[in-house]
Amino acid sequence: MPEERIVMSSIVHTDPRTADAPDLTRVFPDAHILMRDLVARAAKLGPVPYAIIWPCSSHALGGAVEAARYGLILPILVGDRELIQGIAREADLDISGMRIENAANPAAAVAQAIALVHAGEAHGLSKGSLHTDTFMAGVIKQESGLRTKRRMSHVFCLNVPDYPDLLLVSDAAINITPDLITKRDIVQNAIDLHHALGLGTPRVALLSAVETINTKIQGTLDAAALCKMADRQEITGGILDGPLAMDVAVSAESTRIKNVTSEVAGKAQILVAPDLESGNILVKSLAFLGKAATSGIVMGAKVPVLLTSRADDATARLASAAIGALYAHYLESRSKR
Template identity: 35%
Template sequence: MRFSGFESLLDRAKSKGRAKVAVAVAADKEVLEAIKIAEKEGLITPILVGDGEQIKRLAHEIGLSLKKAELIDESLPEVAAHKAVDAVVNGQAHFLMKGQINSSDFLRAVLRPVRGLRTGRLLSHFAAFQVPGFSRLLFVTDGGMNIAPNLAQKKEILDNGLLYLKGIGMDLVNVIVLAANEVANAKMPATMDAQALAEMSRAGEFPGAIVEGPLALDGAVSAAALKHKGIASQINGDVDLLLVPTIEVGNVLGKSMVYFAGATMAGIVLGAQVPIVMTSRNDTPRSKFMALSMAALSRGS
């Protein structure tokens, strides 16, 4: 199956019942706005960890009822992050969300050696885009965490993305490994990595997926561009997941879709024991809400 947009993803997530999310340092207006939307939609029940008075004040400002929420009062951000992780480790929450706390402090709690959320897998960012005029959600990884991954790390990033997509019901995933052109060239390491990943796919290392590359973006999304260039492809422009070579490519690609094409974007972090909603300060409450939907859908998968 495929998702035509965020609404179809949300409907499927809601069909699984309310998920419990632990929010680390929850005294953040935009985060609480997203929680308000998600709670109203029947998607989540929140566990809000942080300065209790600030959380109550902000909740009152935005009209968020705390009747169904669990509030864990902790004024120290670093301690609040650990308590949010504890809620996940203890089985009280299905997944985790970052609030008003420095990312490094938050991840330190996530990756703590004792009773943390490590799996041995690389953490990677995974984004979904609903682009006007595009018939389905387009997924992109990793434009948010790993700066310049090597081949082994790109394989881990791809494994994370495929594990997520299969877990939410996609039986066959079409993957394009992006590069600047379609010819493998030792002077362009991204093309060599893309070729290697495509060879791994042909050898059966990514069951349930077709992985092709190197391909430039036009060939990834356009059968007409492939025909014009004379490139044969099983995917033939029908891509689900774009694997980018560096964080800069993913960042620029994602922001281009949002700012130039009017796309809606949401993203989560994969590779831990549970999905992590770790959004940007610039993300709208609606975008944060859709990230909550992405995380809620994958629970139990």
């Protein structure tokens, strides 16, 4: 393992040729080669200082240790020092050399981690074993200083076996019943992430149950409005179409049978759900039935925010860390322009 260098004023860049990098094929099989390549690309750019908020379970702490081992992040562990050290001993996790910022409780850990961001010592935030409500309440509130003019939204990144592209799905975790303006931000956030991951100009499918406008289905009306907003440059950087049913969005055969002519249909790279329920069901269906590798990030804040689930396995946490690292590098490069 390469020598750790924690430089808090900027993102650390290391030479990957000197790193004793673990074998990614053990984590990501060939069915998930797109996700494996994404993680490898992030590792080559060098680790990013991340505040890991309340990593007070073996799962959360282990995810941070693994992400560091693969050269994705430099963890700053924010939580109960004695509890973290005790978990590390019990789980046989090596946290030697990792910085620990002591915090009395999860809410205090969130505030402390945000302060590290404002001090330039952390370039991103990652949820540990605390409750999502506690984590996001601290991030979203006005006093956090992390809000932008855009609404925050969550973007899942999935590697579905046999699908030729990584799929971004939004929003399946934060905005429950988004209105049109919120959907505009959801779409733009997903497009921005696609560019940040180096995946080029995305084809964006605005999902509904049908491909035609139906005044009784609000999602079809919103999809049509979002397409017109893209025409007027209120949404930029992507190619939008909708409403599109899921089969038409991802299946060239369904597109042909239904006689849909579109630059997006049959080859979508971003899937925008009409609401959180449908988006969440879609992601979990792809993960549990479609055997997709999953990862995700909160967009729309001033820094990357990793909203991992307490039930996420090590693969999901590692892939999410890679996405967070790539987005942090993207933000750094834009700030220098």
